[in-house]
Amino acid sequence: MSVLVAVEPDCWRRPVLAEAVARGGGTVCTPDEASALVWAEPTQAHLIGELVDANPGIEWVQLPYAGIEPVVDIVTARPAVEWYCGKGVYAEPVAEHALMLALAGMRGMATYARSSDWTAPEGRNLLGASVTVLGGGGITESLLRLLEPFGCDVAVVRNRPTTMSGAARVVGPDELSQVLPCTDVLFLALALTPDTAGIIGSAELAALPDHAWIVNVARGGHIVTEDLVEALQAGQIGGAALDVTDPEPLPDGHPLWSLPNCLITPHIGNTPEMGLVLLAERVTANVALRVAGAPLVGPVYLDLGY
Missing domain, CATH: 3.40.50.720 (NAD(P)-binding Rossmann-like Domain)
Structure with missing residues (x-):
């Protein structure tokens, strides 16, 4: 043929x-x-x-x-x-980028990279952390493999729950509110659809521990940007590491650029x-x-x- x-x-x-x-x-x-x-x-x-x-x-x-x-x-x-x-x-390079963002956020790179003097120590381990991943596609499959050496307790939230190698449990979207309170790192790696737009807003941000980091390598529209800015400004969460934003490109002067607990890369996970x-x-x-x-x-x- x-x-x-x-x-x-x-x-x-x-x-x-x-x-x-x-x-x-x-x-x-x-x-x-x-x-x-x-x-x-x-x-x-x-x-x-x-x-x-x-x-x-x-x-x-x-x-x-x-x-x-x-x-x-x-x-x-x-x-x-x-x-x-x-x-x-593009799952492999995007998963690698997500891991890098998580490590950078948790280990204080948002502070250290901006500092002009010797600063006090800060940071948390990814080793043994509780991780939640939204989405169950190729990026998540690659990310789960990359997380294996860190011994994380991983929960995956996806539309059709099914066993995934590297995940301790896989649950449906209706259980998102139950896993957020014990999440150290929240990865977003899902498709943007009408059902997932704004899936992380003020209620979800409030449910996270105050040390939690959000890593978004999916689409900016998954997060309600105004709610994220408020949570970061108030120290409600540990921080956000974003490869995607809403709007995108993020305009000059947007509050996210200057927040000390926010890391941004310009959609270059791949x-x-x-x-x-x-x-x-x-x-x-x-x-x-x-x-x-x-x-x-x-x-x-x-x-x-x-």
Whole structure:
């Protein structure tokens, strides 16, 4: 079975993704000849629908995004096309970044990095800590493996509770309020959907111990920013380490920038250079699967929001 694949638009990522298509047994072609499209430029999502509409031979599309927020309307309007996203593709570097943020927060780097003199000691151990992770996807699976040497007591909160290696217990969202009071570190690693937007607000922040750190590598919209600012200013929690914010980019002068118990990285848990290699692996795999007539990895489920 031959697979003709267009890799569009022309950009610095295109040569690497075109090679990935070839490794999977596909043939790179122009959009008018293609039965598949690999989208190469994440910043130009608005062009995807136009290109698919202009080339009715395209049966399936490989998107570069782990989440589908940039393309929900595009995908919804074209139900006859098969859509595949990058869910799980970037899990390893994002989990590594989450671990780094947790360690930096708990061990006082927010204070030490800003200090201009020798300061008093502060910090808590991740070793043996009580950890709660919101979300049960690829990032969580990778994070659970990275946490194993620290001997943490880990609870995972996810929509469909099921046993996960490295987690002491896995519970549903209705039990979130029960696990927060004993949480030393709260990781957010879940998809942003209408049900999860604002999942951490004033009530959840108040339920956390006053030493707890929040690490968000998911989406900024999971946290009610105004409530987080108030909790940090009041010392209600230990701190927040954020790779994502709401709004994003975080404007100059926003209170989060200057809070001494807040660490911010500019959504670089997975940089473009890191991500391209990983996306290329997914492209190769899915092209090979289509050549073999097998189901592809990472189908978009609009009803679930990812």
